[in-house]
Structures are given as structure tokens and as C-alpha cells.
Amino acid sequence: MSESEFVAVRNDAEPKVGDPTKAGTKRLPKWVPWAVGAVSALASVLAFGGPDGTSNIMGMTIVAVLIYLAAILILSRNYEGARHSSDRLATTLIGGSFLLAVVPLLSLLYTVVVNGLGVMSGAFLNHTTEGMTLEGAVPGAGHAIIGTLEVTLSTALIAIPLGVFTAIYLVEYEGGWLKKVITFLVDIMTGIPSIVAGLFAAAMLPLLVGDPGYRSGFMGAAALVVLMTPLVVRNTEEMLRLVSNELREAAYALGVTKSRTIVKVVLRTALPGIVSGCVIATARIIGESAPLLITAGSTDYYNFSLFNDRVMTLPVFVYNQYVAGNFSLAWGGALVLVVLVLILNLIAKLIAHWFAPKG
Numbered sequence: 001m002s003e004s005e006f007v008a009v010r011n012d013a014e015p016k017v018g019d020p021t022k023a024g025t026k027r028l029p030k031w032v033p034w035a036v037g038a039v040s041a042l043a044s045v046l047a048f049g050g051p052d053g054t055s056n057i058m059g060m061t062i063v064a065v066l067i068y069l070a071a072i073l074i075l076s077r078n079y080e081g082a083r084h085s086s087d088r089l090a091t092t093l094i095g096g097s098f099l100l101a102v103v104p105l106l107s108l109l110y111t112v113v114v115n116g117l118g119v120m121s122g123a124f125l126n127h128t129t130e131g132m133t134l135e136g137a138v139p140g141a142g143h144a145i146i147g148t149l150e151v152t153l154s155t156a157l158i159a160i161p162l163g164v165f166t167a168i169y170l171v172e173y174e175g176g177w178l179k180k181v182i183t184f185l186v187d188i189m190t191g192i193p194s195i196v197a198g199l200f201a202a203a204m205l206p207l208l209v210g211d212p213g214y215r216s217g218f219m220g221a222a223a224l225v226v227l228m229t230p231l232v233v234r235n236t237e238e239m240l241r242l243v244s245n246e247l248r249e250a251a252y253a254l255g256v257t258k259s260r261t262i263v264k265v266v267l268r269t270a271l272p273g274i275v276s277g278c279v280i281a282t283a284r285i286i287g288e289s290a291p292l293l294i295t296a297g298s299t300d301y302y303n304f305s306l307f308n309d310r311v312m313t314l315p316v317f318v319y320n321q322y323v324a325g326n327f328s329l330a331w332g333g334a335l336v337l338v339v340l341v342l343i344l345n346l347i348a349k350l351i352a353h354w355f356a357p358k359g
């Protein structure tokens with residue numbers, strides 16, 4: 001038998017993908033999973049739908065998922081074979097996990113937008129809560145927005161350089177015992193509860209200024225720095241470790257100094273990840289309320305000074321209004337907070353795009 005005849009016989013003997021005459025290659029039509037899902041949902045509704053129109057949503061969802069998994073697994077194993085049935089099971093579980101994570105997020109965003117959009121106006125963004133109980137007063141969150149921007153910006157200006165420089169030292173330099181001590185302290189700071197950071201700032205700064213009752217926006221920023229710095233350190237450290245050592249060695253081979261290599265090669269390569277991590281850390285601390293309640297306090301008027309008197313922030317504003325029963329104002333403050341986080345993420349994307357290495 002010639003080589004060409006042998007190849008022809010082998011190709012004829014091997015099952016071809018999509019050939020329904022060969023065992024194990026048949027596939028379920030695309031409409032079958034949708035039909036099984038519809039039947040599973042219907043069975044779940046019939047089982048858990050109450051006669052008075054009420055229903056157990058959680059129970060319905062769990063039963064529908066279990067029925068769908070069992071049905072699609074049996075159909076696929078009998079028609080497509082064990083390999084394809086395992087693939088369908090894994091695909092279903094992965095897709096279900098994705099929905100399980102996304103649906104609560106979408107529900108949260110929908111709830112915040114629907115409840116907060118009704119109170120949005122120029123007056124809400126400009127006015128304060130000073131005299132809000134008077135007849136004809138239009139309360140707003142303008143002072144809380146300004147206070148949040150002040151405290152967050154000052155926190156980022158302190159925590160980001162401190163965290164980035166610390167990460168550079170841990171990754172790029174031989175630190176010996178000092179490096180181990182810094183790593184240990186960063187690990188401890190990562191797990192510190194936010195209220196403890198607030199207590200630390202509330203105990204330290206009054207001793208430095210000599211005023212036991214001292215409260216200010218800078219005190220709130222100091223508490224948030226304790227929370228934000230370890231996040232920046234950990235993220236930047238991981239991004240720097242992803243930079244290939246060949247890039248460093250190539251720069252050293254050309255006679256470039258270590259400091260210039262770090263600035264022009266290492267940091268430039270890791271910049272998109274570092275910026276994204278800094279924004280995530282900022283979004284993490286912008287919604288903190290416990291440390292700000294202790295440090296920055298609460299007020300009903302604008303305060304543009306970080307170092308004098310109390311400053312209102314959006315998390316504290318939302319908490320105060322919720323406790324007072326002003327739920328519309330609380331939802332409005334929450335919506336503004338979400339929008340601020342969205343804007344920060346957009347800015348991070350633009351910075352990462354502008355400064356990322358070409359190609």
C-alpha cells in the first residue's frame with residue numbers, strides 16, 4: 001500500500017467533527033439548552049409559586065438551576081458522549097458563577113440610580129444641610145462632595161508616592177533585615193480594620209497639635225493613608241515583579257544607571273497596572289465612613305480648609321441622612337459617590353492609555 005492510499009484509509013477511518021454517523025461526534029442543537037432552561041424555570045415556578053401570587057425567589061432560582069444541570073447533563077451524556085457533557089457542565093457552572101457575581105452588582109447599581117436620580121439637581125449638588133429643617137429649605141450634599149474631594153485628594157497625594165517608593169525599594173533593592181521588617185509591617189497594615197486606623201489618627205494628631213478636641217479633614221486623610229498605603233504597596237510590588245528581568249539587564253548592558261532604569265524602563269512598563277491599582281485603592285478608601293466619623297467628623301456647612309475644623313464627607317453624609325430618616329438624600333449621596341468612583345476609573349484608563357509603552 002502506498003503512502004497516499006494509507007493516508008486516505010486512515011482519514012476515512014477517523015471520525016470527522018460534525019459527522020452524525022460517527023459515534024461521539026453528535027451535538028445537541030443550539031435551541032436545546034434554551035428549551036431546557038425554559039422548562040426548568042417553569043417547573044421551578046410551579047413548585048414554588050404561591051397561590052396568592054407570592055413566591056420564594058431564592059428557592060425558585062436554586063431549584064431551576066439544579067433541574068437545568070441535571071437535565072442538560074443527562075441529555076448531553078446520552079446524545080453527545082461523556083466528553084461533551086463534561087464540557088457543558090463546566091461551561092454552565094462558569095457561566096452561572098459569572099451571573100452570580102454580576103447580577104447583585106447590576107441590582108445594586110440599578111437600585112442606587114433609581115432611588116438617587118430623583119433627588120439629583122443643581123440645588124442638591126450646591127446646597128448644604130444647614131437650616132434644612134426650615135420651611136422652604138432645599139438641602140443638598142455640596143459640602144460633602146467638596147469634603148470628599150479634599151480628603152481623598154490629600155490621601156492620594158500622600159499614600160501613592162509613599163506606597164510606590166516602598167514597593168520600588170522592596171523589589172529593586174537589596175534590603176536585608178529592613179526589607180523583611182517592611183514586608184511584615186505591610187502585611188499587618190493590610191488587615192487593619194478601618195475603625196482602628198481612625199482611632200490611631202484620632203489619638204496621634206491631637207497629641208501633635210496639643211488640642212485634645214482637634215478634628216479636621218487632614219486627620220481623616222491621615223486615617224485613610226494608613227488604609228490606602230499597603231494596598232498601593234502590594235499592587236505596585238506585584239506589577240514591578242511582572243516586568244521581565246531581561247529588560248533590566250538590557251538597560252544595564254547599555255550603561256544605564258539603576259535609577260534611570262527603574263524610572264524609564266521598569267516603571268514605564270508597569271505603569272498601566274500601577275495606575276489601575278492606585279485607582280482601586282482610591283475607590284477602596286473613598287467610601288470609608290467609620291474612620292471619618294471619628295476624625296473628620298460632621299458639619300452642615302462648607303469647609304475648604306483641611307486643617308481647621310470638621311469636614312463633611314459623602315460616606316458620613318449618607319450615614320447621617322439614613323439615620324435621620326432622610327432616605328432620598330442618602331440615596332442621592334450614594335449615587336454621587338458611585339459617579340465619583342466611575343470618573344476615577346475613567347481617568348485611570350486614560351492615564352494608562354497615554355503612558356503605556358507603545359505596542
